[in-house]
Amino acid sequence: xxxxxxxxxSVSYHYEDAAGLDGVSLTVAAGEKVALLGANGSGxxxxxxxxxxxxxxxxxxVAAFGEKLTEETLNDEGFSKAFRRRVGFVFQNPExxxxxxxxxxxxxxxxxxxxxxxxxxxxRVEDTMHILGINHLKDRPPYHLxxxxxxxxxxxxxxxxxxxxxxxxxxxxxxxxxxxDFLIHLISDLNRAGKTVxxxxxxxxxxxxxxxxxxxxxxxxxxxxxxxxxxxxGDEELLRLANLVHYxxxxxxxxxxxxxxxxxxxxxxx
Amino acid sequence: xxxPDGYIxxxxxxxxxxxxxxxxxxxxxxxxxxxxxxxxxxxAIGAAFTFIVMMFNVPVPGGTSGHAVGxxxxxxxxxxxxxxxxxxxxxxxxxxxxxxxGILAIGANCFxxxxxxxxxxxxxxxxxxxxxxxxxxxRWAGAGFGAFAGINISAFLTATEIGIQPGxxxxxxxTALYSPYGLSQTIPAMMLVHLTxxxxxxxxxxALAVAYLQRGHLELLGAxxxxxxxxxxxxxxxxxxxxxxxxxxxxxxxxxxxxxWSPDQIRQRFGFVPRGMxxxxxxxxxxxxxxxxxGGFWSSTSGYFxxxxxxxxxxxxxxxxxxxxxxxxxRHA
Amino acid sequence: xxxxxxxKTAPPTGLxxxxxxxxxxxxxxxxxxxxxxxxxxxxxxxxxxxxxxxSVFSEKIASRPGLLQKMxxxxxxxxxxxxxxxxxxxxxxxxxxGLYAVTTAAAGASRISLKFFLKRVWLFIPVFAGxxxxxxxxxVVKAGxxxxxxxxxxxxxxxxxxxxxxxxxxxxxxxxxxxxxxLRVAVSVSLAVLLALTxxxxxxxxxxxxxxxxxxxxxxxxxxxxxxxxxxxLAAEMFTARRSRMVGPSSPREDRHFAAASIxxxxxxxxxxxxxxxxxxxxxxYDGEPLSLRRFHMRGPDWLLALAAAAAAAAAIGAxxxxx
Numbered sequence: 004x005x006x007x008x009x010x011x012x013s014v015s016y017h018y019e020d021a022a023g024l025d026g027v028s029l030t031v032a033a034g035e036k037v038a039l040l041g042a043n044g045s046g047x048x049x050x051x052x053x054x055x056x057x058x059x060x061x062x063x064x065v066a067a068f069g070e071k072l073t074e075e076t077l078n079d080e081g082f083s084k085a086f087r088r089r090v091g092f093v094f095q096n097p098e099x100x101x102x103x104x105x106x107x108x109x110x111x112x113x114x115x116x117x118x119x120x121x122x123x124x125x126x127r128v129e130d131t132m133h134i135l136g137i138n139h140l141k142d143r144p145p146y147h148l149x150x151x152x153x154x155x156x157x158x159x160x161x162x163x164x165x166x167x168x169x170x171x172x173x174x175x176x177x178x179x180x181x182x183x184d185f186l187i188h189l190i191s192d193l194n195r196a197g198k199t200v201x202x203x204x205x206x207x208x209x210x211x212x213x214x215x216x217x218x219x220x221x222x223x224x225x226x227x228x229x230x231x232x233x234x235x236x237g238d239e240e241l242l243r244l245a246n247l248v249h250y251x252x253x254x255x256x257x258x259x260x261x262x263x264x265x266x267x268x269x270x271x272x273x
Numbered sequence: 274x275x276x277p278d279g280y281i282x283x284x285x286x287x288x289x290x291x292x293x294x295x296x297x298x299x300x301x302x303x304x305x306x307x308x309x310x311x312x313x314x315x316x317a318i319g320a321a322f323t324f325i326v327m328m329f330n331v332p333v334p335g336g337t338s339g340h341a342v343g344x345x346x347x348x349x350x351x352x353x354x355x356x357x358x359x360x361x362x363x364x365x366x367x368x369x370x371x372x373x374x375g376i377l378a379i380g381a382n383c384f385x386x387x388x389x390x391x392x393x394x395x396x397x398x399x400x401x402x403x404x405x406x407x408x409x410x411x412r413w414a415g416a417g418f419g420a421f422a423g424i425n426i427s428a429f430l431t432a433t434e435i436g437i438q439p440g441x442x443x444x445x446x447x448t449a450l451y452s453p454y455g456l457s458q459t460i461p462a463m464m465l466v467h468l469t470x471x472x473x474x475x476x477x478x479x480a481l482a483v484a485y486l487q488r489g490h491l492e493l494l495g496a497x498x499x500x501x502x503x504x505x506x507x508x509x510x511x512x513x514x515x516x517x518x519x520x521x522x523x524x525x526x527x528x529x530x531x532x533x534w535s536p537d538q539i540r541q542r543f544g545f546v547p548r549g550m551x552x553x554x555x556x557x558x559x560x561x562x563x564x565x566x567x568g569g570f571w572s573s574t575s576g577y578f579x580x581x582x583x584x585x586x587x588x589x590x591x592x593x594x595x596x597x598x599x600x601x602x603x604r605h606a
Numbered sequence: 607x608x609x610x611x612x613x614k615t616a617p618p619t620g621l622x623x624x625x626x627x628x629x630x631x632x633x634x635x636x637x638x639x640x641x642x643x644x645x646x647x648x649x650x651x652x653x654x655x656x657x658x659x660x661s662v663f664s665e666k667i668a669s670r671p672g673l674l675q676k677m678x679x680x681x682x683x684x685x686x687x688x689x690x691x692x693x694x695x696x697x698x699x700x701x702x703x704g705l706y707a708v709t710t711a712a713a714g715a716s717r718i719s720l721k722f723f724l725k726r727v728w729l730f731i732p733v734f735a736g737x738x739x740x741x742x743x744x745x746v747v748k749a750g751x752x753x754x755x756x757x758x759x760x761x762x763x764x765x766x767x768x769x770x771x772x773x774x775x776x777x778x779x780x781x782x783x784x785x786x787x788x789l790r791v792a793v794s795v796s797l798a799v800l801l802a803l804t805x806x807x808x809x810x811x812x813x814x815x816x817x818x819x820x821x822x823x824x825x826x827x828x829x830x831x832x833x834x835x836x837x838x839x840l841a842a843e844m845f846t847a848r849r850s851r852m853v854g855p856s857s858p859r860e861d862r863h864f865a866a867a868s869i870x871x872x873x874x875x876x877x878x879x880x881x882x883x884x885x886x887x888x889x890x891x892y893d894g895e896p897l898s899l900r901r902f903h904m905r906g907p908d909w910l911l912a913l914a915a916a917a918a919a920a921a922a923i924g925a926x927x928x929x930x
Contacts, residue, residue: 052885057885057888080893083893084891087888087889087891091889091890094882094886094889096882098836098879099883100883100886101832102828102833102886102887103832104831104832105806105808107808108808111899112890112892113890113891115898116890116891116893121899124899142669142806144807144808144832145832146832146835146836160890164890164891
């Protein structure tokens with residue numbers, strides 16, 4: 004029997020002036036690689052924040068590794084440190100994630116605050132920098148990095164914690180093809196090494212590599228579909244309703260002709 | 274308004290450090306309780322914000338330099354205690370990294386701009402805005418007048434700290450060891466430009482920004498409305514008032530303790546105003562009758578200090594009056 | 607298809623008619639006298655950006671193999687403080703000059719080019735101090751023993767309520783006082799610049815721990831420094847966006863409203879960002895208690911530097927008292 008990493012039951016979340024999620028249920032098994040698909044504002048980031056215990060749902064329950072995430076459990080120091088060690092979150096906006104004064108400090112922040120030993124922290128920081136090929140950046144301040152470097156450092160800062168579950172919010176947004184390719188390979192390697200990977204994206208092009216299963220959030224903030232990645236990608240009607248693809252109109256000799264077109268190169272930045 | 278190292282004596286700078294340390298300690302504890310773990314990112318970004326506002330520098334003749342601080346705005350959004358830390362942090366970074374404001378003078382600069390300014394500004398804002406809805410014009414007007422009052426108190430303190438230097442620290446033949454200008458020169462120079470130009474810049478920046486927040490980000494104004502009640506503000510305000518009164522006195526007293534001169538000499542020197550200074554006395558004749566006439570108290574340094582304080586009080590009184598009128602107009606509307 | 611009449615080219619489906627085609631050439635021609643000048647605020651933003659670039663550049667100096675770069679930041683911070691206090695206490699221009707020579711020599715030993723160092727130190731703050739102190743060397747502003755009489759009126763001259771006295775002269779006290787002030791400011795700024803140039807900001811922050819600065823303040827300092835750059839970028843973006851939309855010169859009223867709106871927007875964005883940053887910190891285990899790793903060791907040369915600085919400070923104060 005495989006344990007479930009997450010069990011989300013009819014979760015709703017409302018922002019002050021708008022809905023974030025409306026009655027969404029989903030389950031993610033340990034070791035799975037899952038894509039969370041949806042257009043801008045469909046609630047993907049909200050779902051990741053709920054999974055990471057950063058916000059609590061207004062209705063419904065969420066459990067990680069069989070334990071419910073509540074105000075009470077998250078305020079418990081023992082539970083929260085253990086939970087934070089097991090779940091890592093790479094934010095969409097690296098500006099928010101990189102708050103330290105140098106790359107080295109940034110990567111050491113997680114291990115340090117999660118109570119690792121001094122020597123272990125140093126080993127992890129060095130090793131993580133090595134995997135991502137960012138050793139040369141170690142003394143740089145984060146504001147002095149390129150977009151791709153920022154993304155790598157953000158990922159490194161989470162990998163140094165060595166979490167079992169990786170939550171990735173739009174990992175390919177704004178990357179050049181080479182860096183994107185590198186990150187996607189790294190993500191599938193990590194999954195093969197046993198990590199659960201949940202990726203929120205609207206970049207359908209990367210889905211086959213980063214997910215075996217896909218969950219689609221509609222513009223009504225509800226779950227509009229889920230299934231093996233290949234099937235979901237083939238379900239044009241589902242994708243069109245979720246506003247992940249749209250029909251382009253072309254005129255050839257006065258005849259209109261439609262074909263579906265996915266938002267491969269469009270990313271939201273908020 | 275940043276005082277560089279060298280303008281004030283280490284005794285003055287040290288005294289103000291000693292005053293600021295308990296303020297920082299209290300503010301640190303306070304935000305730890307109210308903002309909890311959120312304090313670091315909130316205060317840091319507040320500090321980055323005021324840092325940028327302070328970069329718009331205007332040189333002030335006879336003073337150091339003038340600029341808006343934005344401290345009142347930060348106090349309105351994050352609360353006065355958080356503003357104390359935010360502005361302090363911005364000043365520390367300016368001192369260390371950009372040489373703007375001295376390192377030994379951090380205590381003095383923080384006292385003037387990071388403590389007196391946001392606390393005074395916030396109090397005036399509370400006075401004008403208390404009980405009014407978040408979207409009321411009392412909010413932006415109150416914040417504006419608070420900002421005006423705050424920056425002027427801050428300028429006055431700066432002028433006082435610099436202005437007491439030549440009287441207290443000079444060699445036997447009268448050579449000034451630090452800033453050479455007395456209160457009769459620093460106070461008019463700083464107050465003139467802050468009461469007229471920079472005070473209004475700070476007013477406009479703060480009032481317009483609050484008005485903008487009322488249109489688009491009402492929640493930012495509301496965040497502090499319940500968290501900082503008037504009664505909790507009182508000890509802070511009392512502290513500020515006491516400091517306003519005792520700082521100059523304390524600085525004078527500490528010089529006696531410094532012990533290079535006998536108290537007699539100090540009194541003699543402190544009462545001594547170089548001939549040149551008294552020549553400017555005429556400027557003040559219109560403000561305080563008999564001022565500067567026939568020597569005596571009004572031509573002494575303490576006389577200058579008091580007259581400056583009266584000028585500031587008059588300006589603040591005017592600001593308070595306007596605040597009262599605003600509240601009245603609002604009630605009748 | 608240049609210079610086409612837009613009304614004759616049908617725009618692609620869906621676009622309103624006015625959006626199609628190229629613009630008539632006249633619109634693009636310069637209108638004399640309508641060239642927009644950059645506002646003071648715009649200039650200041652650009653100035654700040656340039657200043658910050660030089661501070662980024664200065665991290666390059668911090669990574670050069672020089673004398674001070676090799677030292678433990680804590681030793682440097684303590685030395686700086688000692689020398690600053692000495693510079694604040696001495697009262698002889700000669701001693702200040704000596705301290706100034708020491709800082710310049712230290713800059714040389716740290717592979718900072720003299721030209722760069724002088725420019726960095728003197729531009730603005732000491733020069734500004736010099737300008738400020740200038741009037742005080744005349745007897746009209748501050749009494750003293752005349753050293754050089756510039757103009758002798760022969761009788762008392764009054765200018766409205768002011769009396770100018772019987773002559774204008776440069777005074778001995780004024781000149782010495784001015785020299786002391788400018789030198790003191792220059793020494794203090796040199797010391798601060800020396801520390802800032804030869805130390806990485808992240809190391810400097812750690813050095814503050816020895817000066818009993820609480821960890822949470824250090825964390826706030828480091829985050830502030832980092833977000834200054836981001837907020838500056840945001841501000842610069844707003845200005846660029848505005849510039850690209852503007853046609854003619856803007857009225858002061860428009861400028862004011864724009865400035866207020868940008869400050870408001872900046873504040874709103876800052877607040878939203880701080881929430882994100884907070885979430886990112888919590889996600890990596892932060893619970894309000896910042897921790898830091900110690901990566902430094904005080905070695906022989908570091909102790910030597912601290913001792914040398916202490917000795918120099920003591921010598922400066924001693925010599926000063928001996929001379930005075």
